[in-house]
Amino acid sequence: MSIEIKAPTFPESVADGTVATWHKQPGEACVTDELIVDIETDKVVLEVVAPADGVLKEIVKGEGDTVLSEEVLAIFEAGAVASEAPAASAASQASADTSTTDAEKVGPAARKLIDENNLDASQIKGTGKNGGITKEDVQAYLSNRSAAPAAAAPKAAAAPTPALNIPTGERVEKRVPMTRLRATIAKRLVEAQQNAAMLTTYNEVNMKPVMELRKQYKDLFEKTHNGTRLGFMSFFVKATTEALKRFPGVNASLDGTDMVYHGYQDIGVAVSTDRGLMVPVLRDTDSMSLADVEATIADFGKRGRDGKLGMDDMQGGTFTITNGGIFGSLMSTPILNPPQTAILGMHKIQERPMAVNGQVVILPMMYLALSYDHRMIDGKEAVQFLVTVKDLLEDPARLLLEV
Template identity: 85%
Template sequence: MSMEIKAPTFPESVADGTVATWHKQPGEAVSADELIVDIETDKVVLEVVAPADGVITEILKGEGETVLSEEILAKFEAGAAGASAPAAAAAPAAEAAPAGDADKVGPAARKLIDENGLDASKIPATGKNGGITKEDVMNYLASKPAASAPAAVPAASAPAVAPLNVPAGERISKRVPMTRLRATIAKRLVEAQQNAAMLTTYNEVNMKPVMELRKQYKDLFEKVHGGTRLGFMSFFVKAATEALKRFPAVNASIDGNDMVYHGYQDIGVAVSTDRGLMVPVLRDTDAMSLAEVEATIADFGKRGRDGKLGMEDMQGGTFTITNGGVFGSLMSTPILNPPQTAILGMHKIQDRPMAVNGQVEILPMMYLALSYDHRMIDGKEAVQFLVTIKDLLEDPARMLLDV
């Protein structure tokens, strides 16, 4: 039975997508619910799976082409004999592989092999009929530095490995098309700077109270909440939530000539992935416990690394928190995440001598940065908002007492 493979239904905020990778080729056997193609949008990568067992007969949209919501990607023959599909797939796989290489290499795997200059014969194959999959190549790359780096670099060469996997001393450049997500991030960052009256105010917070509280209860917290670890981000999320309730303008957005005030707190948490920076959103943080915040952020991080964050995870958000401290940043100026009007930047915790009651003490200090849109938020409100977060973190009991 002939069928059509269509692109997913995109939400209103996504106009179109780009065909990223075809995991199956015409004539290649496909099982029901098996991944056949990735569609990259402005926010996430959407996976399209096979509707039934069968064979792709024709690809209508190649890699790199733009597709609209529910546009036809390929033609599919359901119920095709399983024995004929692998035989048909052998030809393109054999063409992609080097001469004398008996392993079958899929198109996604071949692309990674070519980009990294790998020898397909050395990659352990776990695919059907001994085929090399994209995951096989990624696993090989992950283990390659420890296993093969010494052999790749001559003993007399410089200790630094040449970039792009080329012999040391050669001057080679590599041109790679910008991904749709990276292009969208670049566009939004430039628009944020051009269209908003962005200012940044700074303060510093003594993290000793939070660190002592965490040290005292982290083992019990993890035991009670089923392995969820107590980190610092949950304290910042709860402190920001309380501050947002006290300063509604910081929790608002601008829509044309209208100012939209939100009666809820949906806080986006910036997550760094291989594809770029993503900002999944914690919903109704006022109703979340510290454990719920930590568990949700941990889930965001895992799904972000695995490329499993969905469109619904990224939409909305009334405020954003970004933590450059995990990478060692001591101070930075975060850029607004439109249409939001403010973003909080966390940084590295560093011991510094501080004056306390006329005495010098060594305290774990962190710089905080609040970037805000001056069209919506006055400087007084921005400073008071940041001071509120500082006060709540330096005396965590205030979050429980609502004072």
Template identity: 85%
Template sequence: MSIDIKAPTFPESVADGTVATWHKQPGEACSADELIVDIETDKVVLEVVAPADGVIKEIVKGEGDTVLSEEVIAVFEAGAAASAPAAAAPAAEAAAAPAAEATTDADKVGPAARKLIEENGLDASQIPGTGKNGGITKEDVQNFLKNKPAAAPAAAPAAAAPALNVPVGERTEKRVPMTRLRATIAKRLVEAQQNAAMLTTYNEVNMKPVMELRKQYKDLFEKVHGGTRLGFMSFFVKAATEALKRFPAVNASIDGNDMVYHGYQDIGVAVSTDRGLMVPVLRDTDSMSLAEVEATIADFGKRGREGKLGMDDMQGGTFTITNGGVFGSLMSTPILNPPQTAILGMHKIQERPMAVNGQVEILPMMYLALSYDHRMIDGKEAVQFLVTIKDLLEDPARMLLDV
């Protein structure tokens, strides 16, 4: 029975999508609910799975093609067996063992994985497979590439000989089209700089009180909350939430000539993924506990790396926090996430000599940056907002006492 495979139903804010990767090719066997194609939109990558056991009969939309909501992208044959070349493998094995072995190895490599292997000039036999029946998946190739540099020194002498034949001064280039998601991110960042009166104010916070509190309770916290680890982000989310309640303009947005004040705090947390920067949103952070914040952020990070963040995860948001410190950034100027009017940048914790009561102490310090839209927020409010976050973090008890 033939079944039309259609693109997902896109939200009203998404006009169309692009076929990113076909994980199955015509004639390849598919199991029910097995991933067969990724559709990339301006915001997220959507996964389309096989409707039943069978094979893909025909691909209507190839990789890179634009598709509309619910447009037919392939024809699926339910209940059909794999194509003749795959079915002929056992017969070939009986006739000639070496040839059969080569066919089996090739069948173990999925289309997306094969594409990565060819682009990087890898040997499939060296890549351990974690897929079904030892098959090599796209993630296996990516993991192999991440670990490859460690083995590079040993292979360098053997690889050096062919390089002698390369003309002096020859340099290679690789042109890769920008993904739809990254192009959209770039467009929004440029628009934010062009359309907003963006200004940044800086301050620094002594992280010693939070670090001592975390050190004292992190084991108990993890035990009580089912393995959820106590990090620094939850303290910043809760401090930002309290500061947003005190300074509503920082929690507002601009819609044309209107200023929209939000009576709730939905804080977006920037997550770096292979596909680009994504900002999933924590909803109603005022009612969330530290454990709920940490667990939700951990889930966002995991699903972001797997490409499984959905539209609902990233829509809305009244304020954003980005943490460049995890990559070693000492100071930066974050760019606004429209239509929000402010974004908080966290940075690396670094020990520095500080004057405390006339004495020099070595303290773990972090620079904070608040970029804001001056059309909506006055400098006084921005500075006081950032100072409020600093005060709450340097004396965490104030968040509990609401003082």
């Protein structure tokens, strides 16, 4: 029985997607729920799996092609096995080895890379069906070429004279097309800077109280909450939540000329992945415990690295926290995540000499940065918000008492 394999239903905010990678080729057997193809959208990579046991009969949309919601990607033959693939398909595959031209054996995504890098397709070894050249083959060829020394000149060519002093090495450039996700991130970041009156205010927080509390209870916390580890982010999320309740303007967003005040706190947490920066959202953080926050963030991080974050995970959000400190950043200016009007930047914890009651004391300090849209938030409100976060972190008991 033939089944049409279709693209997933995209949300209203996503117009279309791009076929990223075919994990199966025509004639190959599949089992139920086995990954067949990846569809890359502006926000996430969606996986399309086999609807049943059978054989992929025909690919309708090749790698690099743009697809719409529910558009047909391929034809699937349910119940068939690889050896039972249609005879016509087998015949065409057999003839491809002898009569198919190089152009016909190159997939759309691979052809795009070949053209952009001015490569000769005949020099690239194909690992696809019947020797077809895939995008991965081109990328491997580019990598090998950059690592290999310059190829020897043809025998007919005259050898260069020593006086020319031509270096034996090779200055290699690699051109890679920007992914849809990376292009969307770039577009949004530029728009955020162009369309907002962005300003950043800084403060610093003594992390010693939180570090001592964490050191005292981290083992008991992990044992009590089924292996969930106690980190610093949960303290920042809870302190930020309390500060957002006190300064609702920082938790608001702009919609044209309307200011939208949210009666809830949905905090996005920036997660760095191989595909780019993603911001999954913690929902209703006011009702979440420290353990809930840590477990959810850990799950976001794992699914982000595996490319499993969905559309629903990243939609919405009233405020964002980004932590450049995990990469060693001492100070930075975070960029707004529209339509939100503020974002909090965490940084590296660094021991510094501080004046405490007339004495110099070495304390673990962290710089905090709050970028905000001055159209919506006044400087006084932004500074008071950041000071509130600082005060709550330097006296964690206030989080429990809500004072």
